[in-house]
Amino acid sequence: MDGAHDMGGVAWSVPVRPEPNEPVFHAPWERRAFALTLAMTMPGGWNIDMSRFAREDRPPADYLGMSYYQIWLAGLERLMLERGLVASDEIDAAKALHPAEPVAKTLTPDGVAAMLHRGGPTEREASSPARFAAGDRIRAKDIHPPTHTRLPHYVRGHVGVIERVLGCHVFPDSNSTGAGENPQWLYTVTFSGRELWGEASDPNLKVSVDAWEPYLERT
């Protein structure tokens, strides 16, 4: 979707502000929001692409007005409300009012290390050969799906070069809607700064994105 989350190249007049000796979390509630989000993926059964869409799919003013973990929290609430795991009257009452839905599994303390170590690898066996090879010139398609996509707006319509073939990976545009993993070939595609930002760009700048085959067309 075209949203405020897709920030590459957007004018932002304030500098990047590193914080000396920054703590991992800035408030106790951030710790809990983080841990709840990770733990709920198990009983919730949603995937990372559904989580990302639940976070980014909100009006720009809301997205920009919320802190990072407020967005995580809002995304988590939405995923749980959609599946009936939690109801809004329960959140208002701050206690469970309805019976729990049956869930396949939950995260126990014994399972934490294994869950983190397992992660969520996305590479899958390919069912067809890759269309592109390193060195090929391609154009990123000018697409604007209303659903989740991982092709950032600033490369759309621009010509780049395939730098690496990264294997066949779960396709977020399908996985985020529940349409299945639909694995697609993934490539590192490199663009010159001038191709993306015009003649005034730094001539020594190159930017790459990792893009799935359906995002790309031969020039």
Place this chain on the structure above:
Amino acid sequence: MTDHDHHHHDHDHSELSETELRVRALETILTEKGYVDPAALDLLIETYETKVGPRNGARVVARAWADPAYRARLLKDATPAISELGYAGRQGEHIVAVENTPTLHNMVVCTLCSCYPWPVLGLPPVWYKSAPYRSKAVKDPRGVLRDFGFELPAGTEIRVWDSTAEIRYLVLPMRPAGSEGWSEERLASLVTRDSMIGTGLPKQPHEVA
């Protein structure tokens, strides 16, 4: 979002406590329904506050500086090379290491959200997730480096990696002169988090001696 955080922290305590109450309510509900175990939550938090952080990545970089065969394995296929040191898993399932040279500087960003190599760097700092960094890194990375207090020579090629898929990037910074013959442990003390993102440089030997 750095700016908003500052506003919230400085002026808007009511909104902050509303969020805090909401998180507490959710944890209560989810625990009552048997969906989460608070002890598992504690362990997740402890893991990322005390065990998984940039010291892991610093050990990888130090090994690569000290051992040419390891460096070659890391640059060829970083995921198994990093796993040799015991770091693997969530948000580091597929890692690519990119090497800085006298003519090339690498910088890593996620313009769409906050993708970051957790097993080697831990959770990302606020600035990495902020609008100014996510917008500026791909268009004016030299300006970003100036925000961090250093100037890259004009002739150096700058290469920005936007983490748009599940590939995570780790910058292998240049080994500082004057660290010849150092042990891996000492070398690791030179490696800063920002030098592995590409927004900083390693410390100089005199800074840690």
